[in-house]
Amino acid sequence: xxxxxxxxxxxxxxxxxxxxxxxxxxxxxxxxxxxxxxxxxxxxxxxxxxxxxxxxxxxxxxxxxxxxxxxxxxxxxxxxxxxxxxxxxxxxxxxxxxxxxxxxxxxxxxxxxxxxxxxxxxxxxxxxxxxxxxxxxxxxxxxxxxxxxxxxxxxxxxxxxxxxxxxxxxxxxxxxxxxxxxxxxxxxxxxxxxxxxxxxxxxxxxxxxxxxxxxxxxxxxxxxxxxxxxxxxxxxxxxxxxxxxxxxxxxxxxxxxxxxxxxxxxxxxxxxxxxxxxxxxxxxxxxxxxxxxxxxxxxxxxxxxxxxxxxxxxxxxxxxxxxxxxxxxxxxxxxxxxxxxxxxxxxxxxxxxxxxxxxxxxx
Amino acid sequence: xxxxxxxxxxxxxxxxxxxxxxxxxxxxxxxxxxxxxxxxxxxxxxxxxxxxxxxxxxxxxxxxxxxxxxxxxxxxxxxxxxxxxxxxxxxxxxxxxxxxxxxxxxxxxxxxxxxxxxxxxxxxxxxxxxxxxxxxxxxxxxxxxxxxxxxxxxxxxxxxxxxxxxxxxxxxxxxxxxxxxxxxxxxxxxxxxxxxxxxxxxxxxxxxxxxxxxxxxxxxxxxxxxxxxxxxxxxxxxxxxxxxxxxxxxxxxxxxxxxxxxxxxxxxxxxxxxxxxxxxxxxxxxxxxxxxxxxxxxxxxxxxxxxxxxxxxxxxxxxxxxxxxxxxxxxxxxxxxxxxxxxxxxxxxxxxxxxxxxxxxxx
Numbered sequence: 001x002x003x004x005x006x007x008x009x010x011x012x013x014x015x016x017x018x019x020x021x022x023x024x025x026x027x028x029x030x031x032x033x034x035x036x037x038x039x040x041x042x043x044x045x046x047x048x049x050x051x052x053x054x055x056x057x058x059x060x061x062x063x064x065x066x067x068x069x070x071x072x073x074x075x076x077x078x079x080x081x082x083x084x085x086x087x088x089x090x091x092x093x094x095x096x097x098x099x100x101x102x103x104x105x106x107x108x109x110x111x112x113x114x115x116x117x118x119x120x121x122x123x124x125x126x127x128x129x130x131x132x133x134x135x136x137x138x139x140x141x142x143x144x145x146x147x148x149x150x151x152x153x154x155x156x157x158x159x160x161x162x163x164x165x166x167x168x169x170x171x172x173x174x175x176x177x178x179x180x181x182x183x184x185x186x187x188x189x190x191x192x193x194x195x196x197x198x199x200x201x202x203x204x205x206x207x208x209x210x211x212x213x214x215x216x217x218x219x220x221x222x223x224x225x226x227x228x229x230x231x232x233x234x235x236x237x238x239x240x241x242x243x244x245x246x247x248x249x250x251x252x253x254x255x256x257x258x259x260x261x262x263x264x265x266x267x268x269x270x271x272x273x274x275x276x277x278x279x280x281x282x283x284x285x286x287x288x289x290x291x292x293x294x295x296x297x298x299x300x301x302x303x304x305x306x307x308x309x310x311x312x313x314x315x316x317x318x319x320x321x322x323x324x325x326x327x328x329x330x331x332x333x334x335x336x337x338x339x340x341x342x343x344x345x346x347x348x349x350x351x352x353x354x355x356x357x358x359x360x361x362x363x
Numbered sequence: 364x365x366x367x368x369x370x371x372x373x374x375x376x377x378x379x380x381x382x383x384x385x386x387x388x389x390x391x392x393x394x395x396x397x398x399x400x401x402x403x404x405x406x407x408x409x410x411x412x413x414x415x416x417x418x419x420x421x422x423x424x425x426x427x428x429x430x431x432x433x434x435x436x437x438x439x440x441x442x443x444x445x446x447x448x449x450x451x452x453x454x455x456x457x458x459x460x461x462x463x464x465x466x467x468x469x470x471x472x473x474x475x476x477x478x479x480x481x482x483x484x485x486x487x488x489x490x491x492x493x494x495x496x497x498x499x500x501x502x503x504x505x506x507x508x509x510x511x512x513x514x515x516x517x518x519x520x521x522x523x524x525x526x527x528x529x530x531x532x533x534x535x536x537x538x539x540x541x542x543x544x545x546x547x548x549x550x551x552x553x554x555x556x557x558x559x560x561x562x563x564x565x566x567x568x569x570x571x572x573x574x575x576x577x578x579x580x581x582x583x584x585x586x587x588x589x590x591x592x593x594x595x596x597x598x599x600x601x602x603x604x605x606x607x608x609x610x611x612x613x614x615x616x617x618x619x620x621x622x623x624x625x626x627x628x629x630x631x632x633x634x635x636x637x638x639x640x641x642x643x644x645x646x647x648x649x650x651x652x653x654x655x656x657x658x659x660x661x662x663x664x665x666x667x668x669x670x671x672x673x674x675x676x677x678x679x680x681x682x683x684x685x686x687x688x689x690x691x692x693x694x695x696x697x698x699x700x701x702x703x704x705x706x707x708x709x710x711x712x713x714x715x716x717x718x719x720x721x722x723x724x725x726x
Contacts, residue, residue, distance in 0.1 A: 001387045001388050001389075001390050001396050001397070001400075001607070002388065002390065002396055003388045004388060004389075004390050004391065004394065006389065006390070006391060008391055010600060011389050011391060011392070011600065011603065013388075013389065014389055019385075019386045022382075022385040022386055022604070023382045023385055023386055024364045025364050025365065025366045025367060025376075026364075026367075026369065026374050026376065026377055026548075026554050027364050027365065027367050027369070027686075028367070028369060028371055028374060028686045029374070029555070030689075031367065031680070031686065032680075033364050033365055034364070037364075060424055060425050060428070060556070061423055061424045061428065061578060062423050062599045062600050062601075062602060063599070063600065064577070064578050064598075064599040064600075065423070065424065065578050065599075067578075068576065068577060068578045072575075072576075092577070095577055096577045099573060099574070099575050099576070099577055100575060183600070185389075185600060191389050191602065191603065191604035191605075192392070192600045192601065192602045192603060192604070193423070193556060193602035193604065193605055210462060211462070212435075212462050212463060212575045212576075213431065213435075213462070213575075213576060214427070214431055214455070214458055214459045214462055215424060215427050215428050215430075215431045234691065235427075236425045236426070236427040236428075237373060237374065237425050237426065237427075237546070237548060237555045238425075238555065239425060239554065239555045239556035239605075240374065240554065240555060241385070241554035241555070241556065241605075241608075242554075242556055242602075242604075242605065244364070245604075317394070317395075323390075323391045323394065326393075328597065
């Protein structure tokens with residue numbers, strides 16, 4: 001595989017320290033040595049999510065498995081579920097919720113603009129669940145989950161932190177989030193494959209006894225990750241290698257410090273966004289709600305038809321080994337998504353992509 | 364992590380060639396270089412499963428996700444599903460099927476003995492699905508899936524090949540299996556984390572349009588792995604690193620040759636089973652139905668209470684770095700499970716574990 005500079009919507013380039021973890025000898029999923037790594041990984045996830053939630057673990061699937069686990073463990077057929085929708089991943093939440101029988105109440109904002117927390121809170125008198133995306137990977141917009149958390153009442157608040165965790169502040173306990181899930185391959189700097197998830201005590205008390213998914217059944221999983229009367233109860237074979245990689249990546253994140261990691265992402269995002277505007281490009285996400293780690297920018301008119309913009313991205317990949325992301329959903333062909341996440345979030349990389357864009361847009 | 368000799372029910376020790384794949388640079392899940400690796404991985408899986416099924420892919424979860432995908436994509440509430448049960452994983456199939464609403468018809472055999480194919484075929488006049496485990500990891504028993512395949516009629520046949528694939532023959536097309544799924548960490552010699560699955564054309568025609576699981580929706584996944592009109596449609600971020608590891612492991616398996624791999628597993632299993640009997644131990648699985656790659660042996664009377672046998676296994680782990688497996692389900696405390704799978708299936712390792720058992724049982 002070529003050595004890419006990964007500046008799309010993820011995966012980002014993993015922290016170099018992860019490689020050593022990937023090639024450590026495989027041990028069994030019930031080996032005391034592995035269980036110590038798992039426990040420490042869970043502790044590091046708690047710190048990263050800013051929570052004391054006991055049930056905080058890496059699920060054995062990608063970030064989308066985290067989304068599915070949230071709904072499948074909490075939603076019974078007919079439950080009213082309010083979903084904020086201002087991008088592809090809000091849409092995905094609706095689809096996942098509908099498949100487990102939710103009565104979905106959509107609260108929309110135009111793609112590129114943040115959700116109105118008051119509209120989300122006022123959409124239904126007694127929702128079982130309120131769900132929204134913290135950092136919309138399709139648009140580069142940040143939604144205000146803290147305000148929704150402050151007013152959530154009896155509803156359980158499910159938050160998609162796939163693109164936010166590690167890149168901007170995520171404060172699960174302070175913001176009263178009941179379930180938050182993320183991924184490994186964006187701002188945490190590991191390869192893709194796991195979905196960190198955290199579950200509050202009040203959400204835990206409302207986990208379904210027998211959700212439609214056995215694989216993602218959080219009650220069963222808790223008996224393995226926490227043990228049951230001191231015994232780790234086998235559920236499925238934990239992906240020990242990927243958990244070792246996440247453990248190492250979280251070690252890097254926490255050694256740098258979360259605040260320093262957020263500051264680094266903020267600096268890179270600001271530099272990138274200013275640089276794109278200097279190139280005459282137009283940022284898509286509303287000013288004030290822009291994510292530093294994921295920037296959407298309109299495809300220049302000269303590359304306006306889809307074939308040309310795809311060829312442009314392909315040239316960046318082939319000539320420079322730089323990946324930037326295509327638009328997704330209704331933004332396909334209309335925007336590029338430029339990520340600065342995890343280990344990729346370095347000013348050197350920002351200068352590189354700006355220099356290459358400058359040269360190639362002038363051709 | 365210590366360098367263990369992994370002779371439990373999995374994970375086994377990965378092939379050494381896998382390490383190089385794990386530390387190759389991460390590339391994007393839509394990068395042409397990765398898609399070429401994915402395509403080749405799928406082709407290698409077809410060879411390994413002995414099938415021409417187009418829909419043959421690595422699911423982004425462990426083997427249990429493969430089981431869940433089979434049922435969730437094929438079973439509607441109220442469908443009669445015949446499940447053969449002679450061990451823990453047959454039981455698990457019943458549970459997974461029930462959670463998606465199946466009317467489960469159990470066909471049992473005692474743990475340690477194979478299922479009767481005629482009983483499986485005669486259990487219901489028109490089952491939607493017949494499901495059984497090829498190699499029962501909990502008992503070390505091989506079930507005759509070929510005979511069930513020959514008589515399956517209109518039913519779809521779902522086979523758990525988690526412990527069989529790569530270790531004994533699995534002939535998906537010749538045996539008329541409609542869905543077979545496996546894992547990566549046993550006889551294929553990669554770390555845990557993916558579930559290879561293959562789906563026949565007749566099963567494909569009966570995939571549910573909107574299964575309860577979005578993450579494991581095979582129709583949606585096909586649009587990414589096969590493309591839709593030439594375009595790979597994003598579903599979730601593929602675990603590129605683990606797929607690279609599987610690609611490398613399958614390369615080792617196919618370079619050795621499937622028949623040679625089966626022969627190596629057969630030789631190791633026979634040597635191990637004869638050696639255990641020479642030590643005065645009693646094999647649990649019925650003669651004639653024993654798997655070479657996973658051997659169950661009764662815990663000696665002298666270690667009969669659960670604490671002692673656990674301490675014995677712990678001593679093997681701590682003093683020798685050898686993992687053997689505990690009994691599972693109703694066999695907990697009553698048997699050990701000794702695996703010889705994938706790269707671990709070497710006569711040197713068999714001699715090692717026999718020598719250590721001889722010494723430690725004499726203490």
